[in-house]
Amino acid sequence: MATGRTHRPATRSRGIPEATVARLPLYLRALTALSERSVPTVSSEELAAAAGVNSAKLRKDFSYLGSYGTRGVGYDVEYLVYQISRELGLTQDWPVVIVGIGNLGAALANYGGFASRGFRVAALIDADPAMAGKQVAGISVQHSDGLEKIISDNGVSIGVITTPPGVAQAVCDRLVAAGVTSILNFAPTVLTVPDGVDVRKVDLSIELQILAFHEQRKAGEEAAANENAVPAPAGRADSTDQGPDGDVPAVMPA
Amino acid sequence: MATGRTHRPATRSRGIPEATVARLPLYLRALTALSERSVPTVSSEELAAAAGVNSAKLRKDFSYLGSYGTRGVGYDVEYLVYQISRELGLTQDWPVVIVGIGNLGAALANYGGFASRGFRVAALIDADPAMAGKQVAGISVQHSDGLEKIISDNGVSIGVITTPPGVAQAVCDRLVAAGVTSILNFAPTVLTVPDGVDVRKVDLSIELQILAFHEQRKAGEEAAANENAVPAPAGRADSTDQGPDGDVPAVMPA
């Protein structure tokens, strides 16, 4: 998973646990695949396997939405697709703006998964005047001067930030001031927002670092079988030999 | 946050809770910024604010690593940077391969956050013969025929998958067979891997769907103040009016 958890204090939104909400898109994807293969019904066991979760967990998750299954049979695929879509708010159209059209911004603009799921890229915005007018994913990039107008004209409530970290907070502030209340942040920065605004964070390098931790542990276990030496790192390395380099959060593509 | 949690059964790896491991990169980033500003020490309160977490949580997290603070003073920034880096395994160099050089793959290849944190892009791999030899982020793209040799020659243990979902599992299988034991998956697919292999998943569209859920709830609360009608959706919509379209998991950029 990515990372963000700059989220509401785990307030159980309308009775549906946050953990369940996070899994609904997973179920929806699996159900959609079944729907295309014209499978009429599916048991919790089968669907759980397809979504990569435990069947008991899946049933409990669905129980928060209501009693949509039939005992002895399973769940009606089409019906469940509709119910989950409705619950997630995907039956309506969500206009989205992407701010910062670098490599990552362009990748997102081209990402088919958005358009097909109720999200519509309303505008691509970049601060570089040279980018203005350029076509990306069939959409003309607009200069950030017009950000506020774009937001209000299109009724945008969801913004995606793919700018360098240095300007992310400033962009965020402008988005929020213009009326955006949900932000998906790809910049490696902690965003501060007023109450009522949701921020989710996707941090590419954090994911790798977590993998590295486990990878190191795997390697360490084999080595640990040999030596039985001091597990404690000994007092204060006073190191001048830390990481490879100074290592700024690193400028993002855009 | 992103999504993946296809993870070990919450086994507490060497005493450090999984939740803590996931926050260490956050602390590391904040500490690195302080280090650059030559700040010598920092209190748990200050650092917690910079990382966007609770100070009690931060102290407890650090307590799993050892007693690295000084009461009445705080934490030595440089020392803590070193300790966390070491704990995460970032003091060594991790060669990484990226498979699937589309928009997203290219974005990742260009992403500075990798190289600066102990990760080195050892190779870019794509199945399209037309891509072979092309330069992306200063690295020559190689054809996927040579995948196994590239992995073993470079001692790669971490692989990043940015392919279309249809081939993700096949790529994953080849990576694992070649010796990769950690995978970061951007393809919207559930990957099946043998024991001992870690998979983390970043799903861009899932993050947006979660935001949409909360966005809808916010909008719904205002509306709910007015009407007091049936909250239940009434029996079985039998809808032919589900989502915008058939909606496959959507082919990824690459």
Next chain:
DNA sequence: CCATCTTTGTGCACGCGTTCACAAAGACAT
């Protein structure tokens, strides 16, 4: 109509993660 079989929906217990609140530890001044 009854018996059997399948699969859901959920009560319950357990464990992880978070937060509070405070004692212990050290810095610093006198």
Next chain:
DNA sequence: ATGTCTTTGTGAACGCGTGCACAAAGATGG
């Protein structure tokens, strides 16, 4: 040396999420 003040490190309580295991519900067949 002693006292005060700051900040860490952690014991304990609480709440959320997970998984087990089973009763209830419905399908299906005789």
